[in-house]
Amino acid sequence: MANSDFFERVYSIVAKIPEGKVTSYGAIAKAIGAAKSARTVGYAMNACVKLDRDLPAHRVVNRIGMLTGKHHFPGQDTMQRLLEEEGVVVKDDKIKNFEKIFWQPPVNEYFED
DNA sequence: GTTTTGACTAGCA
DNA sequence: ATGCTAGCCAAAA
Numbered sequence: 001m002a003n004s005d006f007f008e009r010v011y012s013i014v015a016k017i018p019e020g021k022v023t024s025y026g027a028i029a030k031a032i033g034a035a036k037s038a039r040t041v042g043y044a045m046n047a048c049v050k051l052d053r054d055l056p057a058h059r060v061v062n063r064i065g066m067l068t069g070k071h072h073f074p075g076q077d078t079m080q081r082l083l084e085e086e087g088v089v090v091k092d093d094k095i096k097n098f099e100k101i102f103w104q105p106p107v108n109e110y111f112e113d
Numbered sequence: 114g115t116t117t118t119g120a121c122t123a124g125c126a
Numbered sequence: 127a128t129g130c131t132a133g134c135c136a137a138a139a
Contacts, residue, residue: 006136025121029135040136042120047137062121069120079120 006034010044013105017059020087021103022095024063031105046072058082065098 009032017023025045026038034040045057049072058079062068070079070093080090089096 029121034135036122036133037135038121039119039134040121043118043136045120057120060120063123067120072120 006032006037006040007044007047009034009111010041011048011053011055012108014045014048014055014057014060016105017056017103019056021101022059022061022065022083022088022098023103023105024061024065026063027102028060028105031107031111033107033111042069045069049073056082059086059088059103061095061098065095065102067093067095 010028013028013031024038025041026035029035029038029041032041041060045055045060046069048055048057057069058067058073060069067079067083067090070076073079075081080093083090083095088101095101
């Protein structure tokens with residue numbers, strides 16, 4: 001199917017992140033059946049910007065909820081601003097109540113194999 | 114082909 | 127608790 005590419009799998013999950021919620025690279029990696037590929041997930045996100053994807057990359061942070069990828073956005077504070085616009089509280093480059101607004105991506109059966 | 118890189122994570126000092 | 131090291135995987139050079 002269209003998700004044959006690793007990037008497409010990542011994009012499929014990221015695109016499903018509810019507004020006002022966030023998730024981690026590791027969670028996404030696990031959801032697509034590549035729990036060890038958390039780094040590669042971030043790699044895909046960097047590529048997604050170049051591809052002009054409408055993915056909510058600002059909702060994806062590392063496992064502790066820190067905005068590690070903020071420097072990759074057009075503006076240095078763009079990521080945080082986008083999050084705050086959705087109601088996500090960000091403090092010192094870290095998401096407040098991270099565990100509260102954490103969104104666990106559903107593991108699609110198509111990704112299991 | 115091999116090497117480098119990176120928006121990660123878990124473990125250890 | 128904070129900081130560093132090593133392991134991990136996929137794409138780009």
